[in-house]
Structure formats: structure tokens, C-alpha cells
Amino acid sequence: MSNHSVRPKKHLGQHFLKDLSIAQQIAGLLSGHNAYKKVLEIGPGMGVLTQYLLPNEQFETHVIEIDRESISYLQQHFPSLRGRIIDGDFLQMDLRKLFQEPVAIIGNFPYNISSQIFFRVLEYRAQIPEVVCMLQKEVAQRIASPPGNRDYGILSVLLQAYYDITYEFTVDASVFQPPPAVQSGVIRLKRNSVEALPCDEKKFVQVVKQGFNNRRKMLRNALKPLNPPETMLSNPLLDKRAEQLSVADFVKLTQLMTPEQ
Ligand code: SAH
Numbered sequence: 001m002s003n004h005s006v007r008p009k010k011h012l013g014q015h016f017l018k019d020l021s022i023a024q025q026i027a028g029l030l031s032g033h034n035a036y037k038k039v040l041e042i043g044p045g046m047g048v049l050t051q052y053l054l055p056n057e058q059f060e061t062h063v064i065e066i067d068r069e070s071i072s073y074l075q076q077h078f079p080s081l082r083g084r085i086i087d088g089d090f091l092q093m094d095l096r097k098l099f100q101e102p103v104a105i106i107g108n109f110p111y112n113i114s115s116q117i118f119f120r121v122l123e124y125r126a127q128i129p130e131v132v133c134m135l136q137k138e139v140a141q142r143i144a145s146p147p148g149n150r151d152y153g154i155l156s157v158l159l160q161a162y163y164d165i166t167y168e169f170t171v172d173a174s175v176f177q178p179p180p181a182v183q184s185g186v187i188r189l190k191r192n193s194v195e196a197l198p199c200d201e202k203k204f205v206q207v208v209k210q211g212f213n214n215r216r217k218m219l220r221n222a223l224k225p226l227n228p229p230e231t232m233l234s235n236p237l238l239d240k241r242a243e244q245l246s247v248a249d250f251v252k253l254t255q256l257m258t259p260e261q
Pocket residue numbers: 012013014015016017018042043044045046047048049064065066067070088089090091107108109110113
């Protein structure tokens with residue numbers, strides 16, 4: 001059995017957290033309420049977070065890791081994880097097949113794919129009651145940002161439609177090996193009570209994306225490619241810019257876009 005650490009690979013976004021008290025704090029953010037009995041950690045690496053998840057008896061910890069070297073490290077150092085290490089790419093997984101029940105997500109995410117991870121979370125939101133994660137500070141702030149702020153964007157609106165989001169704390173680059181070029185932020189997302197938005201949800205996504213595509217433009221102009229019906233053209237929401245609209249405003253816009261439904 002080797003004691004070698006995993007050699008950090010840049011293309012996999014590997015920055016290993018060295019500060020154990022921060023790892024413990026992040027793991028402690030999972031509320032462990034009754035909404036789930038399973039937790040999936042994305043990208044455990046050498047298990048710095050995993051070690052604080054495993055003793056928690058409120059849930060069963062599973063991990064998914066793309067890096068073979070990390071997987072063999074975990075197999076050697078965490079025998080109790082046996083059978084719960086998924087070897088693969090989170091972005092390719094069918095969460096409904098992997099877990100036929102609610103599962104919380106946790107991780108020090110690979111920063112290069114954190115937005116893609118969140119689009120998957122949205123897709124599987126019915127199954128994901130909670131997410132606790134560390135990611136690039138700017139992205140963390142953007143996701144947690146309220147309307148009217150320059151940071152507010154597509155992921156903020158889409159995620160805030162279904163999750164209550166809190167920015168927890170900032171983590172300095174110096175506590176990672178190797179240190180990333182950016183600061184990090186930890187956020188928590190808890191599924192709200194919205195089962196479905198009171199509008200066409202596919203259209204909602206289109207409206208949000210199109211609105212922010214030209215975020216400096218008034219929505220009247222930004223939304224032109226979606227051919228808004230005549231009936232809505234006098235609506236004052238169209239005189240605003242995407243970043244000024246709340247989730248409820250976007251729902252309203254979507255309803256106006258699809259009058260017959
Ligand atoms: N949790 C560890 C490692 C964080 S680095 C720590 O805090 O130290 C990000 C981890 O995500 C790496 O282990 C990397 O191999 C893994 N990873 C990268 N892309 C992945 C993907 N698509 N699916 C699953 N894991 C991935």
C-alpha cells in the first residue's frame with residue numbers, strides 16, 4: 001500500500017484543500033434533515049471532505065470521482081467507502097438511475113465545470129434537496145446574488161427559482177495545494193417549496209437566457225428574437241434590463257410571452 005499523495009492534474013481542476021478546519025466547516029453545512037438519507041460528494045480527491053462526512057450517521061455518503069489515481073487513493077485510505085465510490089464523470093451520470101431517492105450534493109467542485117454541474121442540478125432538482133459546495137468566489141457570489149446587482153445572471157435566476165441560496169464564507173487560495181489563481185467561496189442551496197413555476201418552465205429558461213444574452217439592453221430589445229406578442233409590448237417590465245428582474249418578474253414575463261396557455 002503506497003502512501004503517495006495524488007499528483008494534482010490541472011485539466012481536472014485539482015486543487016486539494018489542505019486546511020482541515022475549513023473542510024470540517026464545509027461538511028458541517030449539510031443540514032442532515034430528514035429530506036434525504038444519502039449524500040453524493042462530487043470530486044472527493046484525497047477525501048479531505050469525505051473524512052468528515054463518513055462519521056455522520058444521518059446519511060450515507062457516496063462519492064463520484066473521475067480521476068483513477070484519486071479513486072485508488074480513496075480505496076486504500078477509506079475502506080469503509082467500499083461499494084460507494086462511483087468511478088466516472090458527474091456530468092455524464094443519470095442521477096435518477098444512480099439513486100432512486102433524494103440525494104444531497106456536496107463538494108469542492110472542479111471550478112472549470114461548476115456551471116455545468118449546476119445545470120445538471122437544475123435538471124435533477126426534484127431529487128436534490130440540498131447542495132453545499134465550494135467554487136470560484138465570483139461564481140459563488142453570482143449564484144447567491146440578488147437582483148439589481150451586476151453579479152446577477154442566468155444561473156442566479158434559474159437556481160433561485162427553486163433554491164434558497166446563502167453565501168457562507170470566502171476561502172483564500174493559500175489553503176490549497178496547488179493554490180488556484182482565484183479566491184473561493186462556499187455556498188449552500190436548499191430546495192424551496194416551489195414544485196413548478198406558474199408558467200411554461202421551458203419558456204422561462206429561454207426568456208432568462210435571452211434576456212441576459214444582451215444584459216445591457218432593455219428587455220424590449222433583448223427579447224425581440226423570441227417574438228413577444230403585441231399584447232405585451234406596453235408592459236413596463238420590458239423597459240427594464242434583465243439584471244433588474246426578480247424571479248417573479250421573469251415568471252410574469254414568461255406568462256405574457258405565452259398568453260394562450
Ligand atoms: N475534494 C477534494 C478535491 C477537489 S479538486 C479537495 O477538496 O481537496 C476537484 C476534484 O474533482 C478532483 O479530485 C477531480 O479529479 C474531480 N473531478 C474533476 N472533474 C470531475 C467530473 N467531471 N466528475 C467527477 N469528479 C471530477
